[in-house]
Amino acid sequence: MDIVNQSRLWSRIKPAKPTRQQQEARIGLLFIAPWLIGFVLLKALPILAAFGLSLTDFKMLTPEATQFIGLENYVRLLRDPVAGANLFESIRYFLLTIPLQLVVALVLAAVFTSERLKNKHFSQTLIFMTSIIPATSVFFIFLGSLQYAERLILTPLNLPPIQGFDLFLPFMTLWSIGPGFLIMYSAMVSVPKEIYEAARVDGAGPFTRFVLITLPMISPAIFFTLVINLTGAFGGAVLLDRGYILNFSLSPMESYINETMFRETELGYASALAWVTFTVMMTLTILLFWSAKRWVYFPEEDDVNEI
Amino acid sequence: MRFNRKTAPGPDASRLSLRLWDFTGTALFNLFVLLFLVAYLSPLPFMVISSLTPHDQFLDSNAPILPSKRVKFNYEGKDLIVYQVPTAEGIKHWALYKPSRQSSLFIDPENPEAGPILWEGAWRTLRANYTFAPTLDNFKDFFAVANIPLYFKNTIIVALISEIAVLASSIAVAYGLSRFRIPGLKYIFFLLIATIMIPSNITLVPTYYLYSGHMLNWIGTWLPLIAPHFFGSAVLIFLLRQNFKSIPRDLDEAAMLDGAGPLRILISVILPQSIPVVVTVALLHFFYIWNETRLSSLYLGIAPHKQLISFAVQRNQTYFFTPEILMVGALVVMIVPVIVLFLSQRFFMQDMIVTQIEK
Missing domain, CATH: 2.30.30 (SH3 type barrels.)
Known part of the structure; x- marks a missing residue:
């Protein structure tokens, strides 16, 4: 014991030559330095600055007249019926779109694992293709094809015309399943065949095998897809960013923040709005990660943080 | 859903009917997928039709669907x-x-x-009376107003510079995260994942202030679009790291015994084995720049000759706002990513490891 304590003391007085482990850590830190610096400069500091701004009445045109107003912006937010409505609209939007995206992508991925399917690769690319079409194009393609749908299907069948954006939402949602679909497909393909064989010998039918083997085995992929979709629903983008349409956003909260920012130029209030969205988003994320321990299968025990 | 080919091993007489059944099943299955694809992609043909249709055809409600002209x-x-x-x-x-x-x-x-x-x-x-006659006049009209070659050039320049920056930094960071024992690595990695999910709104105001005339004065230049990529991109780092981690360490150790340094190992051991994921990541970034409109509208709104294609086309579309020009714009913007995707389908998102179980 004494020797250990002594040597610790000694090393405090006279720094020893770095051990191999320390050296490894130093080189490693050097490699990840770009991201760490970027994180501090472009994420951490701006987020903190946004919180600071949310406590002021900062306006872009008159920055010198800024005053500290405490929590007034947050009080205003609580009383703002538009903000509340938009936040609920955002939440309703992802409660609607996330399950839809997930289920369609999952079913498609399962269909694509079948050996019966011809031209698999080409069809996959076709399904993925819709996810890289820029928002600009998607929006107008949808508007344009609505006219044709009306003339070709609705008018001949005497159906009422489609109410504009009601259909746009599920349409846009389905056109962005590409990444989730590919991720779940490659996860399904890599499930070891022996497990299915063993289950078949035990008399499990195709449906049972899918629910009891495929779903648990690909749960990390499902989890990752959920993360992508959740971020997408809040106006972010994980794998593919199709940009956005001027003056129009799929996420109501996002467009409200942009409006406050650019039309009203009330950056203090806009920051407060953004901070509330950020908190809701982070809470949902933490809940999702916390729940992951219960339903996501991790092959190695201590790899929970590795997705 | 998997289909069991080996069900009902009946007597020889029924083998033919079984094969017939199997064939019908396959045909029906493929037909179903084909129908899905047709429904899924059905808006696309209308875009092409619309962009080739002369304007006055839209004003006549009795006009045919296909692009035509009056007799x-x-x-x-x-x-x-x-x-x-x-x-x-x-x-x-x-x-x-x-x-x-x-x-x-x-x-x-x-x-x-x-x-x-x-x-x-x-x-x-x-x-x-109409006859079938597609026209390219809409494209001519649109190209006369929107300087598409200039926007294309701008996008390619920004894409190339930021591509090199983002690839170099992301690969380095992913290598650092996957191969070195760093104290607190677990937390750094968790922070990385958290950054992926941070909504862009929260950082928008302070970063705008940073780039504005009050501090860096970068508005009207490409710098706000390029500079952040020198610090790597969290998603790309995540994807690269998952794949680097799956490469066995034996080879690095062998190279290390031969006296190779960490950078040497990255370049000559890790990267050659990660070509599909590097291509995927590079393409993801290209698609991002190509579709980029958020930052363009913020920082390049006042500099029309510096705008990138997605944003510029969107702005020019609004000058016309007729169905055929909107579709011409839509077609012009989407055609390049689609071609790139089809050319790269052999590599893109193939053999990529996102989660642990994939091998």
Whole structure:
């Protein structure tokens, strides 16, 4: 014991030559330095600055007249019926779109694992293709094809015309399943065949095998897809960013923040709005990660943080 | 859903019917997927049709769906439009000579010498005759207003510079995260994942202030679009790291024994084995820059000659706002990513490891 304590003391007085482990850590830190610096400069500091701004009445045109107003912006937010409505609209939007995206992508991925399917690769690319079409194009393609749908299907069948954006939402949602679909497909393909064989010998039918083997085995992929979709629903983008349409956003909260920012130029209030969205988003994320321990299968025990 | 090919090993007589059944099943299955694909992609043909359709066809509700032009008949040096005129002897294809509200004069194109024929009725209710005739005029009109080659050049320059920056930094960071024992690595990695999910709104105001005239004065330049990529991109780092981690360490150790340093190992051991994921990541970044509109509208709104293609096309579309020009714009913006995707389908998102179980 004494020797250990002594040597610790000694090393405090006279720094020893770095051990191999320390050296490894130093080189490693050097490699990840770009991201760490970027994180501090472009994420951490701006987020903190946004919180600071949310406590002021900062306006872009008159920055010198800024005053500290405490929590007034947050009080205003609580009383703002538009903000509340938009936040609920955002939440309703992802409660609607996330399950839809997930289920369609999952079913498609399962269909694509079948050996019966011809031209698999080409069809996959076709399904993925819709996810890289820029928002600009998607929006107008949808508007344009609505006219044709009306003339070709609705008018001949005497159906009422489609109410504009009601259909746009599920349409846009389905056109962005590409990444989730590919991720779940490659996860399904890599499930070891022996497990299915063993289950078949035990008399499990195709449906049972899918629910009891495929779903648990690909749960990390499902989890990752959920993360992508959740971020997408809040106006972010994980794998593919199709940009956005001027003056129009799929996420109501996002467009409200942009409006406050650019039309009203009330950056203090806009920051407060953004901070509330950020908190809701982070809470949902933490809940999702916390729940992951219960339903996501991790092959190695201590790899929970590795997705 | 997996189909069991080995069910019911019946007697020889039923083998043929079994094979027939199998064949029908396969055919039905493929038909189902084909129908899904057709429904899924159905808006795309309409985009092409619309972009080739002349403008006045949209104004006529009786016009056909496919791009067409009105049938004209030249009479006494004037182009007359041919209509379907209901007469006592059935529907005649006559050219409208002198329109008026109650009754109009028509010319029979098959017998123009007979002179004008009087027809009682409102000519506006008549259907015009159309022939199939796609036109490229919409593209000409749009390209005359929007300087597409310039926007294309801008996008390629920004994409190339930021591509090199983001690849170099992301690869380095992913290598650092996957191969070195760093104290607190677990937390750094968790922070990385958290950054992926941070909504862009929260950082928008402070970063805008940073780039604005108050501090860096970068508005109207490409710098706000390029500079952040020198610090790597969290998603790309995540994807690269998952794949680097799956490469066995034996080779690095062998290289290390031969005296190779960490950078040498990255370049000559790790990267050659990660070509698909590096291509994927590079393409993801290219698609991002190509579709980029958020930052362009913020920082390049005042500099029309520096705009990137997605944003510029969107702005130019709004000058016309007619169905055919909107579709021309849509087609122009989407065609490049689609071609790139099809050219790279062998590599893109293939053999990529996102989660642990994939091998």
